[in-house]
Amino acid sequence: MSQQQQLTAKLNEQLNREVTTFPRYMVQGASIQGAEWESVRAMYLAEVTDEVGHAQYLANQIVALGSTPDIQPELAAPLATPQDMLERDIVEEQTDVANYVALAELAGKQGLYALKMAMEQQAADEDEHRQTMQRLLGKLLAWGCP
Numbered sequence: 001m002s003q004q005q006q007l008t009a010k011l012n013e014q015l016n017r018e019v020t021t022f023p024r025y026m027v028q029g030a031s032i033q034g035a036e037w038e039s040v041r042a043m044y045l046a047e048v049t050d051e052v053g054h055a056q057y058l059a060n061q062i063v064a065l066g067s068t069p070d071i072q073p074e075l076a077a078p079l080a081t082p083q084d085m086l087e088r089d090i091v092e093e094q095t096d097v098a099n100y101v102a103l104a105e106l107a108g109k110q111g112l113y114a115l116k117m118a119m120e121q122q123a124a125d126e127d128e129h130r131q132t133m134q135r136l137l138g139k140l141l142a143w144g145c146p
């Protein structure tokens with residue numbers, strides 16, 4: 001597998017993660033009830049747009065690199081409580097941060113500096129999401145706190 005094929009394969013893996021994230025956040029935002037969880041509901045609904053944007057960027061770059069997006073998302077089972085949703089999604093956001101950091105490194109090695117910077121920005125977006133979720137659970141912001 002060439003370096004470029006390796007990069008497009010990793011971009012496609014991350015595209016599939018994003019394509020599982022935004023319907024999950026949309027449904028969680030739609031289903032959370034109760035005044036005490038209104039801020040969690042609003043957070044999920046607001047983050048749908050970010051995750052769609054991430055997916056769109058990845059799909060555009062896969063095509064720009066000469067490949068075709070292969071979308072086969074594995075949707076996770078819904079969770080019952082806002083606490084469980086936040087606990088799971090903090091872990092998922094951490095995985096997304098790590099994936100984007102790795103993608104930035106791969107892109108940089110191939111001289112694709114715009115892609116490198118965009119992957120770093122998407123890592124930062126996911127880290128913001130993680131921090132917001134940890135704050136909503138009343139937890140510290142450092143890694144490994146959930």
Ligand SMILES: [Fe+2]
Pocket residue numbers: 018021050051054055096126
């Ligand atoms: Fe994302």
Ligand SMILES: [Fe+2]
Pocket residue numbers: 047051093096125126129
């Ligand atoms: Fe995110």
